[in-house]
Amino acid sequence: MKWIVTSAWPYASDVPHLGNLIGSILSADAFARYHRLVGDEVVFVSGSDEHGTPIEVEAVRRGVSPKDFASANHKRISELFKAWGISFDNYTETESPTHIEFVRDHYMKVYRNGYVFTQVERVHYCPRDKRFLPDRFVEGTCPHCGFRPARGDQCDNCGRPLDSVELIEPYCVLCGGKTELRETTQWFFDLPKLSDYIMDYLERAELSENVVNFSRSWVRAGLRPRSLTRDSEWGIKAPFPGAEGKTIYVWMEAVLGYVSAIIEYFRVQGRPQEWRDYWLNPEAKTSFFIGKDNIPFHSIIFPALLKASGENYNEPNLISSTEFLTFEGQKFSKSRRIGIWIDEALELLPADYWRYALISMRPETGDVDFGWGVLEEKINAELNDAIGNFANRTLIGVQRFAEGRFELSRAELSPKYAQSLEAILRRHRDIGECYAKAEFRSSCRLILEQATEANRFLSVEEPWRLARTDRRRSLEVLYVALNALKALAVELEPITPRLADEIIAQAGFFRKRGGKPLWDDVSIEDDLPIEPKNVAPIVRKISAVELKAKLEELRTRKTQGKPPR
Ligand SMILES: [Zn+2]
Ligand SMILES: [Zn+2]
The missing domain is CATH 2.170.220.10 (Methionyl-trna Synthetase; domain 2)
Structure with missing residues (x-):
């Protein structure tokens, strides 16, 4: 299956905050990663929205050209998305020549x-x-x-x-x-x-x-x-006869970037015709991750603009909109310093910690309040105690009770443990269904359940005790635990890709694929013998009080212009 995955285009006047990120880009990233894991052909695109009067006014105030101002911000935002592990195939900008050319051609057809x-x-x-x-x-x-x-x-x-x-x-x-x-x-x-067309489409x-x-x-x-x-200089020149000196209204051109970014991606790949296999092929699917205030642009104006061109574009198939994220009970506000911005966040914690906390709280059915207390709870109780701890217990178990080299075939499992494997696989399928429906909160909840159940399994079975009395059974317990760990690594990949890679590397899963995970391959049969390497905790506990103080210090340093320590 071919998938176009897109997220709303961030406005290049400033760095996005955590609410912007979970509302569009981070959600789209989880979706793109999931579809790659199941083997789909995914092209994941977005870009910086650089035109419009907010940027022009700000540039005039700073005494720089809008182009320089927007392109400096674009560069900074692109780098931050990389640091956040956002797996774009093409993160472009509305000043890109491909976009400008496409918009002008498109509007002449319309x-x-x-x-x-x-x-x-x-x-x-x-x-x-x-x-x-x-x-x-x-x-x-x-x-x-x-x-x-x-x-x-x-x-x-x-x-x-x-x-x-x-x-x-x-x-x-x-x-x-x-x-x-x-x-x-x-x-x-x-x-x-x-x-009428829009009513039919809906x-x-x-x-x-x-x-x-x-x-x-x-x-x-x-x-x-x-x-x-x-009547403005900054933007894409309107192509209509008699419209000299006018530019296209920013909202009406940025939205066409969903098409032009795919065209640009394949041009850069040296396969300039292949974008048609995505946008003009009825077998391909399109998906859009946006905030709720953006719905009509994607469900009405965008499909209408595509239709008006007379080309047979695919219509939006999946529009996943989020409600708003508030911070400690208030709206994000730069001037009032309410909230956390995506550059600051990475100076406080690894990207995956934020990714987990944000995706597990994604505002899918109503506004959600985020804050220091809930962040601490998510990282310490869930990511560390349940998920990280289980990974560590299992791999240390292999080192201690299997002398660092685990080998047992599934055929040797007693029926009781074969049933435990079934339960892991069932949950794995359920998690996949949630990802496919873009219900990421539910994916997270089930992943946590997968880890919690696996921890409970270890506590009940006590392989450390069995190792002294019934070595064979202790290995069977480890077999189940290793399988749960492999499933967890795959399930975590769309949300916390670096932690997933860390588990895969320590355990040596997917060796035959160079460590690259695959959704349907969660049996450890192909990974045997398992010889864990560099086993170490993958998550550390955090302190909300310390982080809050650190953020204050960061901001003070920034406003006073002191060089970082
Ligand atoms: Zn004036
Ligand atoms: Zn008013």
Whole structure:
């Protein structure tokens, strides 16, 4: 099976925080890793969303070009994702020439097919800066809640999206002066023309119930044309005749990156036609990992844009949306320093610790609160006491009671232990089903159960006691334990890939495949004899109090500009 796996494109104005990460990229990574493990052909892509007025305004404030500002952030974000073990096949950017070329071609097809029209609009203009002021280039008082300064596209206080002409007492963010409204022609995507198609698609697609219900209510409320252009320099030049000096609205081009990033991936591989086997092949599947606020863009606007091109693109097959993650009861906020950002996190703990804690708490059915206490509980009680401890007990058992070389065939197992193996395999299958449905919290819960049951098995069977009285039976117990450990390593790979590799390396599993795990191969028959190497604990306990203090220190050091110790 061929799978396109994608996650929402992070906006390149800043490093993402932990809530951003679990809401899209980390979830997509677990899904991509699972499908590779079962032997599917996966192309996992995303990229930095670099255009739009928030980046342009920030760059102007810093006195740098938007391109330099965005590309420096893109580089930093890409490196962080590598450090987090995100297994992208292509993490690109919207400034990539392939993306720009694709977006312009795509919109010319949409235009020729009659889905683009123009309309004259009144837009803020600054006579001193001699430029139009789209979106965030204007601020003023929110017409809904009275908050000032509300941004031109959204009020940060009441959270409502705004049209900048609604702002009370608007001003230009560049010079602070009064703005005037000037008429300008804008181009629009005729989304209402595709209402019937979208309703059919929602009927036909096997999307989750919350996505379908949410999207249908959107369509029933009446789809509106979507603004396609902005009077702004920073972005992709609009290709429409007469649209010189305009760029494509950032939301309407970044979403096409799902296609262009796959095209770019295969170009780099030297197989430029192969993207068609993914995007234009009805046998291939597409998946999208996004936050809940992004649903209509993926279930309505994106499929409509693909359809309007006249090409036979695959539609979104799986849209997995998450609710919000809060931090210690509050929304993440950079200015108020609430939350943890993905660069800071790696200075505190190995990536896999965070990956485990975040995926096991993924907000799948409602908002979830994350914090120091729950992090400590997840790492110490689950990752260390249950999972890490079991791995260590089993491998030390082999060293002590099998003289470091374990060999016993499955055929020699007594029926009682053969049954224990069956239970491990059953749970392994259940975990696989959860991964396939993108229900990662359930995968985590069952993995923990796998480890807890395996620990209990060792405590009940006491191989250390049997080793003195009934050596043969102690080996049978170790056989079951080693099998559980191999299953656990494979099951952990999508969530904690480095810990999984560590177990595989210490135990010497998958030797014949160079240590590369495979979902369906969890019998240890092929690994015999098992001779554990460099056995050591794979997880260490953490202290929330110490970590919190360390983070404070990190932040103080950063704001004071001292070099790291
Ligand atoms: Zn407001
Ligand atoms: Zn101005």
